[in-house]
Ligand SMILES: Nc1ncnc2c1ncn2[C@@H]1O[C@H](COP(=O)(O)OP(=O)(O)OP(=O)(O)O)[C@@H](O)[C@H]1O
């Protein structure tokens with residue numbers, strides 16, 4: 001089981017959108033996937049079409065990490081209900097629901113015991129190929145808890161000045177954190193999001209990122225998608241949305257997911 005944190009120190013760069021795009025690709029590919037929504041704003045939970053009433057949220061699961069049965073408390077994404085109506089074998093896309101309660105752990109001084117809460121929960125989960133953890137935009141307790149439980153960190157960045165600088169800081173933070181707390185943790189790469197191929201600034205910043213990060217800058221990049229908010233607002237998977245632009249974006253996430261899974265498998269083989 002690969003556990004991947006989707007992170008950035010900077011807010012609003014597209015962590016949740018990339019999480020949703022990868023979840024959509026995983027659902028299309030039949031990859032059994034759990035999305036853990038660690039952001040107290042719970043945007044991923046909303047985008048995945050989860051009903052507020054069902055299941056226990058991840059904040060309360062973390063609070064009782066040793067006693068909670070995570071399997072009994074995750075809920076299926078609303079995307080599944082839409083798929084099931086079309087018949088066929090039911091795929092697996094579950095959600096550990098986000099909630100404002102999670103914020104009690106988003107402190108800069110979270111101790112080692114608290115940092116292990118998500119690892120403790122995930123250690124009792126077996127029936128997924130992939131776990132995607134949508135992180136809040138900070139390096140406080142929640143992101144550090146996610147990194148403690150993860151094999152890899154996928155960074156998201158926009159091709160813009162401050163975002164590139166933020167990505168470099170995050171890379172350094174991963175290195176420092178893995179040296180201290182999680183020797184097996186590695187970067188999975190950087191997804192450049194909201195790329196406009198017609199923008200000279202974006203072309204320049206992408207080139208700069210290629211020079212700074214080499215192969216860690218993943219290909220393909222994710223373009224600016226005019227109807228992304230409409231798709232997310234309707235709580236739809238991008239793979240289920242009609243039209244050519246959604247189909248192209250879905251194809252980009254298929255490729256990113258393929259790369260993520262195969263690089264994870266290569267890494268596992270090398271480590272064994
Ligand atoms: N490729 C894209 N094309 C168009 N709009 C996008 C794209 N990626 C993200 N957005 C939009 O930008 C906004 C911020 O994206 P998102 O919520 O995914 O970022 P985030 O990094 O998760 O934010 P936060 O730090 O607040 O958690 C959203 O309204 C989203 O729909």
Ligand SMILES: [Mg+2]
Nearest residue numbers: 015016039043
């Ligand atoms: Mg988000």
